[in-house]
Amino acid sequence: MADIDRSLVRSLPLFANMADAELDRLLARASMRRVTIGEAVFEQGQKASQFYLLLHGRLKVTQVTPEGQQIIVRVVHPGDLFGFAQALQRDDYPGTPIAAAESVVMCWPNEVWGNIVEQNPHLAVNAMRTIGQRLQEAHTRIREMSTEEVERRVAHAVLRLMEQAGRREEDGIHIDFPLSRQDVAELTGTTLHTVSRLFSAWESRGIVKGGRQKLLVRDKARLEAMADGNAADN
Amino acid sequence: MADIDRSLVRSLPLFANMADAELDRLLARASMRRVTIGEAVFEQGQKASQFYLLLHGRLKVTQVTPEGQQIIVRVVHPGDLFGFAQALQRDDYPGTPIAAAESVVMCWPNEVWGNIVEQNPHLAVNAMRTIGQRLQEAHTRIREMSTEEVERRVAHAVLRLMEQAGRREEDGIHIDFPLSRQDVAELTGTTLHTVSRLFSAWESRGIVKGGRQKLLVRDKARLEAMADGNAADN
């Protein structure tokens, strides 16, 4: 396998304060893979043999319930770890990461993890922070789903996507990967219909501008006001 | 401060494969504290200076929204770590752990964490597993809140409590700490009224038996059937 260039990952916070030599050693055992839109990196329930890092693109991690209902557990952004199942003490993957945009992932065999941690506690600490952050996000989501009604939840979700995947454009901030109404519904625990209705309403008030698998936030302030519960009609 | 006996924690999975000497060194830096029912170990938003381990008792970790709505983020059982805010890259505590029963906690100053990890990667790995498990539980809860209607969610929550805090009794399995309807509501994202109604209905069908801050599961199988969506009336 061809060597992987250090510069690809050097800037990631995960590898901050890791010596070049260490990093090279780590990269020597990694492999890379392209994932085309709609393709799954691995499948829920499959035996977990590797763990992954997203270099480029965007993934949505989905879970399906026994009844066939689907939800999006989280969105993976460049620089995020995912599929670290064995760190979670399980031998199968709990979800399916699907490429929402053309993506490039990097992966290591599971056994590497033990070595890494032994030799480089920094990385372990960083990884733990990452997982900790996930945990907090999850709790935030639980709190929102428990206490807020749909409109506010969706507003929050959109704002979060904006932070994580927003891209400045002439007339607002664009969510920088294909995102359907259905996706937003699965992120917020509602239905595609309700999301569509909400977006329509917001668009007529000039807060956002929608499109096929597209979303543009024009008035961040008003959206935040809504998310924070200020009724804010007009 | 008096020495803390190794036997108190030896059996915890968190400290599995940790040498006695190491463990003693760790315990030497720990302190212990009793928490009486209703008392908070620390408060949400407070600066995080220590991290904790629950030795005995039961805690419910609550968060309050800006609007004053309260939810229970999770229940802490003996042997669980909690308040590991700095591992999550934040300097304040995200929630308030309140004693639901008389409890004993153990705690360490934050700085200790770094040393521990450096000297004992095992512990880091174990801690990560713990957090990973939390994350999974959170995702499970998100999935349930997204896809299941209230009755099934509550059934799931009760079953989980049963696993974690159940105690065999003559005529069923008793949840071994004071748990109000309100608590269950805050765990499942519903209202005390709805929970009360559900429990009444279940009781009349012989599935559970309620009491003031008490709950006894008489027919686990039927409860599981309900949680799994089998309508199961009769």
Place this chain on the structure above:
DNA sequence: ACGCTGGTTTGCTCGACCGCAAGGAATGAG
């Protein structure tokens, strides 16, 4: 024993949101 406090039960009403259904627009394939 008495009255308080905090937990629980239960009825009623109403609204947010889901689910269905039908149609419309954008995109890609042949």
Place this chain on the structure above:
DNA sequence: CTCATTCCTTGCGGTCGAGCAAACCAGCGT
């Protein structure tokens, strides 16, 4: 260009569960 697929919109009716209100009850302190 046309067709098919996929995504989006919108109307309508039904319902689950929230919210309010009023009792009720158990346990505690005095």
